[in-house]
Amino acid sequence: xxxxxxxxxxxxPSTPDDPFFSRVELFIRMAAENLGFDLTVIYGExxxxxxxxxxxxxxxxxxxxxxxxxxxxxxxxxxxxxxxxYPTVKVISLEHLLLNHETEEVGKPGEIYKNWIAExxxxxxxxxxxxxxxxxxxxxxxxxxxxxxxxxVNGLHGQEALQRHAGLVEAVNxxxxxxxxxxxxAKWQRELAQKQVRTLLSRYPKTSVIWSASxxxxxxxxxxxxxxxxxxxxxxxxxxxxxPEIVDAIQANRISASIGGxxxxxxxxxxxxxxxxxxxxxxxxxxxxxxxxxxxxxxxNLQEIAPLLERQAWKNVDFRQYSLFYNDQxxxxxxxxxxxxxxx
Numbered sequence: 001x002x003x004x005x006x007x008x009x010x011x012x013p014s015t016p017d018d019p020f021f022s023r024v025e026l027f028i029r030m031a032a033e034n035l036g037f038d039l040t041v042i043y044g045e046x047x048x049x050x051x052x053x054x055x056x057x058x059x060x061x062x063x064x065x066x067x068x069x070x071x072x073x074x075x076x077x078x079x080x081x082x083x084x085x086y087p088t089v090k091v092i093s094l095e096h097l098l099l100n101h102e103t104e105e106v107g108k109p110g111e112i113y114k115n116w117i118a119e120x121x122x123x124x125x126x127x128x129x130x131x132x133x134x135x136x137x138x139x140x141x142x143x144x145x146x147x148x149x150x151x152x153v154n155g156l157h158g159q160e161a162l163q164r165h166a167g168l169v170e171a172v173n174x175x176x177x178x179x180x181x182x183x184x185x186a187k188w189q190r191e192l193a194q195k196q197v198r199t200l201l202s203r204y205p206k207t208s209v210i211w212s213a214s215x216x217x218x219x220x221x222x223x224x225x226x227x228x229x230x231x232x233x234x235x236x237x238x239x240x241x242x243x244p245e246i247v248d249a250i251q252a253n254r255i256s257a258s259i260g261g262x263x264x265x266x267x268x269x270x271x272x273x274x275x276x277x278x279x280x281x282x283x284x285x286x287x288x289x290x291x292x293x294x295x296x297x298x299x300x301n302l303q304e305i306a307p308l309l310e311r312q313a314w315k316n317v318d319f320r321q322y323s324l325f326y327n328d329q330x331x332x333x334x335x336x337x338x339x340x341x342x343x344x
Contacts, residue, residue, distance in 0.1 A: 005038040008273060010266055011069040013044040019216045020241045028266035034319045035274050048072035063089050068269045070094045073158045076102035080113045092269045093119045096287035097159040108286045118285040120269050122262055127294040128167025131238045131259040134296055135209045136175055138256050139236035142208035143177045149207035151200040152183035153193045153217045164213045186217050193220030212239040215246040215258050222254040242297060247306045250299055257298040261337055268335045271322045278325040292335045308337050
């Protein structure tokens with residue numbers, strides 16, 4: 001009799017065509033195929049209430065062995081109460097976006113909700129500070145010639161946006177050369193970011209650095225400044241995510257840098273599922289111990305990183321090489337792309 005393949009559900013928090021989460025899904029599918037898992041994907045449609053409803057309907061009919069889910073801020077308690085009704089479904093959460101009071105309510109993996117086995121996170125504050133420091137350094141000459149301002153476009157109000165904004169502020173506070181004028185909420189939308197940056201630059205013309213909480217919005221920023229670049233003005237623009245379009249934008253000198261690597265977030269979680277089945281996954285994987293370090297992409301390392309963003313670079317990869325079961329000499333996961341260049 002054929003053995004039953006382990007079933008895994010990925011709950012995408014967004015839509016199938018989301019510029020970032022469609023990439024996350026792509027590499028989850030590759031890892032699932034490689035590791036022999038039966039994968040199902042459902043979509044939260046970028047709304048916590050809709051995501052909760054979709055989960056309720058699905059779980060009432062069928063329960064996977066494992067679930068990968070990004071928990072929306074404001075829905076933590078309700079989500080884990082729902083999942084607690086299905087104790088055989090083992091849950092790995094992706095990122096830590098819960099509000100402080102929610103973190104207290106749900107605890108850490110395994111403390112209150114026993115089927116919540118891990119939380120795979122990275123440090124948004126540190127990543128944003130790394131990106132921001134690079135942008136400030138890249139535009140230092142402009143700042144010294146009376147263009148010392150910084151503006152920014154953030155995403156929707158929530159922990160992710162707050163954390164990334166905090167990293168920007170931390171980087172600015174470490175320099176006496178720049179002033180942070182204003183950061184606006186562009187709701188993760190490219191066209192809105194484009195419109196808002198035009199307004200910001202008319203309000204703060206002595207600006208050289210434009211920070212963005214996502215690459216998609218950063219591309220909108222780059223669209224907005226094209227007329228100014230033709231007059232000889234130079235800007236340093238950066239974002240998060242490493243979406244494919246950003247490679248061409250860096251190559252064309254439209255974008256200065258992007259920080260990312262978390263497009264592999266779900267694929268790494270699949271490796272953790274593999275290790276949990278084998279009985280070797282560590283028990284203390286939570287937001288206090290981020291195990292994924294984001295890395296900076298810029299013109300200096302673009303040729304090294306860009307190939308790793310393509311599907312074909314991973315089609316022959318055995319994801320078990322990242323497993324602790326197959327690397328018993330390691331105590332911690334090595335979830336980092338194999339780059340020779342450091343983060344900056």
